[in-house]
Amino acid sequence: MNNRTIILNSRPSGMPVASDFKLITEPMPPIGPGEIWLKTLYVSIDPYLRGKMSGTKSPRFELDAPLSSMIIAEVVESRNKDFSKGEYVKQYLDWKEYQVSNGEGLIKISSTLAPLSTYLGVLGITGLSAYFALLEIGKPQTGETLVVSGAAGAVGSIAGQIGKLMGCRVIGVAGTDEKVELLKTKFGFDDAINYKTTPDMKVAIAKACPNGVDIYFDNVGGAISDAVIANINKYGRIPVCGSISNYNDTTEQISPSLLPLVVYKFLTIQGFLIADYASKFPEGITRLSSWLNEGKITYSETILNGFDRLPEAFIGLFEGRNEGKMIVKV
Structure with missing residues (x-):
């Protein structure tokens, strides 16, 4: 099975352009014992990624290597006892349609408590x-x-x-x-x-x-x-x-x-x-969830459909083309 990946083709100088990114196709590796196979569903597009592309923010993105950001993914196959097929997770992952993980750092999320995309925005x-x-x-x-x-x-x-x-x-x-x-x-x-x-x-x-x-x-x-x-x-x-x-x-x-x-x-x-506030995240998510469910706060999302639109979505941040959270749905 082939897998699409978006890599950093060149470091942006000034406004990012499409040629700073490159979409490549590579074979999907099999999963081994203790590993899971993840399918990317939603990708978070954020301004801070610009500094990682230029190398001014650490850790920087390397040329000819995948970019990464917070991603919502579905477990499509598992050989890890802690994860089951059909579960949803979030974590900083590569801009790939599919990827293999050993499960380390993955956070399980529920699609019944809130729409999955909100875990990248108002609840993220x-x-x-x-x-x-x-x-x-x-x-x-x-x-x-x-x-x-x-x-x-x-x-x-x-x-x-x-x-x-x-x-x-x-x-x-x-x-x-x-x-x-x-x-x-x-x-x-x-x-x-x-x-x-x-x-x-x-x-x-x-x-x-x-x-x-x-x-x-x-x-x-x-x-x-x-x-x-x-x-x-x-x-x-x-x-x-x-x-x-x-x-x-x-x-x-x-x-x-x-x-x-x-x-x-x-x-x-x-x-x-x-x-710096990681230890307090549960407090923040609980309060934000409560306000959201009570109708005391609301949110906007700009969702672009298609894995190949990731560069377009990122460039759009600097052109003001988003209302609220910019997300790509794969």
Whole structure:
């Protein structure tokens, strides 16, 4: 049986292009004792993969080797006593249609508790990133103002909704009028700004946040973050989840110096790795599941069908073609 794999063909320079990826066909190895045969069902497409492709994020992807990300897979054959045919699992796996595993690190999931794709989004790393970064670093309080950049994305849309549950006034920043409307209707944000059609973001943030900004959930970096931080209040908190606006830069971008603001406004600016909260994942998943089942939070997914569309989906992240979580269904 032949098996399709997507490998890194070249390291992206600037915006990723289709030729940075290559689809190859290779024989499927048989499974041995203690091993299982996995069929890929859903593949998580995430901005952080860009750094692993260029080699700036460790561990990097190697040229002519498969890319990988969080994947939902089905056990189609098992010679491992801990796994049975028909079970579903998630783990960081290669971009392959089928692969052999010894079962190490695989996490079993249930299709009856929630749709399988949600384990890559609202009940997966993106939902947990929103949950822990906002609650542990942002420390939202009733009556405060929260601004979320990249607000229509997988993390931002959940972070804003959690902020509302915590009693905050929530302002979102997104890149299309459609996403702005989505934030105010489906996700319940109090207001939203289209940064692409706004001539002066600093003024726009000040207008949307007449009492200033207490918490800034930063997914994008760059000029948007400069504009938000210029409006931040004393003792403001800034969880830094990502900086997608700079991921494809070929030259270093220098933002206005923040040090005077950090000093005189007593700001907390903190990046994080979601792996640091691994011991608390059960707590986060339980609470997110409860909110989801109670209708207190919702989610959006952009699902592309077809294994060969993985590169297209990844490039689409940087073109703003996703609402919520970007996923490929194989």
